[in-house]
Amino acid sequence: MTESFEPVIVGFLCNWCSYRAADLAGTARIHYAPNMRPIRVMCSGRVDPQFVLKALREGADGVMIAGCHPGECHYVNGNIKTLRRYHLLKRMLKQLGVEEERVQLVWASASEGKQLAEAVDRMTEQLRALGPLRWPERVLGEDGRGANGHEAFVSAIEPREEVAA
Amino acid sequence: MSVNGKPKLAMYWAAACGGCEISVLNIGEHILTVDEVFDLAFFPCIADFKTVDVRGYPDGYIDVCLFNGAIRNSENEEMARLLRKKSKILVAYGSCAYEGCIPALANLTSKEATLETVFLNNPTIDNPDRVLPQPAYSVPEGELEIPEFYHTVKALDQVVDVDYYIPGCPPEPHQVWAVLQVVVAALLDGAPLPPKGSIVGAGDVAVCEECPLEKREKTITRFYRPYEITPQPGLCLLEQGLVCLGPATRSGCGALCPQVGMGCRGCYGPLPGVEDQGAKMLSAIASVIDAGEAGMEEAELDRVIEEAVATIPDPAGTFYRFSMAHSILRRANDSQSDKV
Numbered sequence: 058m059t060e061s062f063e064p065v066i067v068g069f070l071c072n073w074c075s076y077r078a079a080d081l082a083g084t085a086r087i088h089y090a091p092n093m094r095p096i097r098v099m100c101s102g103r104v105d106p107q108f109v110l111k112a113l114r115e116g117a118d119g120v121m122i123a124g125c126h127p128g129e130c131h132y133v134n135g136n137i138k139t140l141r142r143y144h145l146l147k148r149m150l151k152q153l154g155v156e157e158e159r160v161q162l163v164w165a166s167a168s169e170g171k172q173l174a175e176a177v178d179r180m181t182e183q184l185r186a187l188g189p190l191r192w193p194e195r196v197l198g199e200d201g202r203g204a205n206g207h208e209a210f211v212s213a214i215e216p217r218e219e220v221a222a
Numbered sequence: 223m224s225v226n227g228k229p230k231l232a233m234y235w236a237a238a239c240g241g242c243e244i245s246v247l248n249i250g251e252h253i254l255t256v257d258e259v260f261d262l263a264f265f266p267c268i269a270d271f272k273t274v275d276v277r278g279y280p281d282g283y284i285d286v287c288l289f290n291g292a293i294r295n296s297e298n299e300e301m302a303r304l305l306r307k308k309s310k311i312l313v314a315y316g317s318c319a320y321e322g323c324i325p326a327l328a329n330l331t332s333k334e335a336t337l338e339t340v341f342l343n344n345p346t347i348d349n350p351d352r353v354l355p356q357p358a359y360s361v362p363e364g365e366l367e368i369p370e371f372y373h374t375v376k377a378l379d380q381v382v383d384v385d386y387y388i389p390g391c392p393p394e395p396h397q398v399w400a401v402l403q404v405v406v407a408a409l410l411d412g413a414p415l416p417p418k419g420s421i422v423g424a425g426d427v428a429v430c431e432e433c434p435l436e437k438r439e440k441t442i443t444r445f446y447r448p449y450e451i452t453p454q455p456g457l458c459l460l461e462q463g464l465v466c467l468g469p470a471t472r473s474g475c476g477a478l479c480p481q482v483g484m485g486c487r488g489c490y491g492p493l494p495g496v497e498d499q500g501a502k503m504l505s506a507i508a509s510v511i512d513a514g515e516a517g518m519e520e521a522e523l524d525r526v527i528e529e530a531v532a533t534i535p536d537p538a539g540t541f542y543r544f545s546m547a548h549s550i551l552r553r554a555n556d557s558q559s560d561k562v
């Protein structure tokens with residue numbers, strides 16, 4: 058593993074707890090890994106599994122979903138919905154060859170800036186150890202090496218069509 | 223149009239099971255009208271045509287081509303490109319052409335693993351020399367070639383431009399006939415066609431809206447496989463623990479499966495505006511899981527939910543049964559060894 062690899066974590070933080078926790082981590086000047094790109098959502102329950110897949114598909118190395126502790130969601134049970142989807146999503150992602158550490162659910166209340174910072178540090182370390190995901194290039198072969206040998210095939214058929222016409 | 227002035231119809235199968243052809247023939251006596259209105263230009267399932275015939279047609283000669291089947295190998299792709307060139311209207315007919323369907327489930331594994339299973343490891347295989355198909359092979363008479371087997375199965379619109387989509391595995395006959403009527407009216411009387419890219423022959427709400435089974439907002443603690451329980455008639459299957467993908471599947475079939483006690487499989491594809499049907503199905507299925515009493519310990523809550531989701535043995539295969547090729551991730555990551 059190269060030492061220069063800096064994982065990109067897309068973080069979905071709920072407005073009422075976890076985004077405030079991140080804010081608190083900032084105002085308290087807690088030092089933690091700068092690898093998470095936070096996106097504020099109103100509730101962790103707003104995080105459609107499509108958002109997670111899209112982040113991974115577009116090049117993120119991991120996704121963190123952070124919300125209020127169970128029982129403390131501003132919308133009563135939005136985070137319970139998140140939790141149910143998360144466990145199912147985790148099982149599905151495993152089948153798709155996405156390592157478990159790449160998608161994490163974290164509960165962080167507005168006063169838990171330190172806990173959130175630690176979770177980001179921990180996840181960053183785990184992703185460093187796993188290495189980059191780079192879905193477009195490594196899985197879909199969009200760097201021109203031609204998944205399926207597509208390029209090679211196209212150049213092979215074009216002349217044949219001309220002969221026939 | 224040709225000498226007799228009839229519009230030309232083609233139907234071709236790529237990686238498909240043949241059910242789509244049957245679904246066209248299933249429109250009953252209307253098939254006589256189809257025969258009256260159209261001239262067949264290419265339809266290997268029911269009439270003797272060769273690829274070379276199609277190559278000989280001028281571009282755009284075929285008025286409507288119903289293309290079924292996914293793109294699994296280089297021959298499928300070659301035929302898709304050829305028929306695109308020769309057809310005015312190219313329709314992705316059925317779930318395989320529309321979004322990959324069963325063939326695209328192979329995207330959950332690798333080309334090598336698929337070939338190994340099929341040619342070496344299936345219990346009924348007797349292949350002591352471990353012969354695998356070779357794209358090219360030399361014999362005294364010269365070089366023999368077979369199509370190249372792709373690593374990733376694609377939907378039709380991932381290799382060529384598609385004008386319309388007809389979902390379903392296979393499409394329902396009444397929907398097929400409704401679409402054909404629109405096409406006939408357009409070709410013969412100049413009636414307007416739907417906008418390019420439309421999904422035709424289907425509804426635009428969820429299968430649940432067409433389903434007469436009664437919902438009671440019940441949650442469940444585990445799922446059952448169809449052979450494990452006999453569902454109570456008249457009640458929503460999902461609320462009885464049977465995976466039913468009706469909430470995240472486009473209507474148009476008339477909810478045929480749930481009405482006979484078999485959960486919706488999702489063959490009509492995602493609802494309008496949804497990119498990834500599997501993600502939506504996952505959310506819908508997760509929403510019926512009972513999360514226990516409020517105030518439960520976090521670890522206990524995790525355990526209850528984990529146990530419930532563990533009763534779905536194959537989430538990816540279940541939620542992407544028809545739409546793997548169109549899913550956001552498109553295929554499984556099988557490059558874990560190639561860490562940079």
Ligand code: FES
Nearest residue numbers: 071100124125130
């Ligand atoms: S508002 Fe924080 S999880 Fe719902």
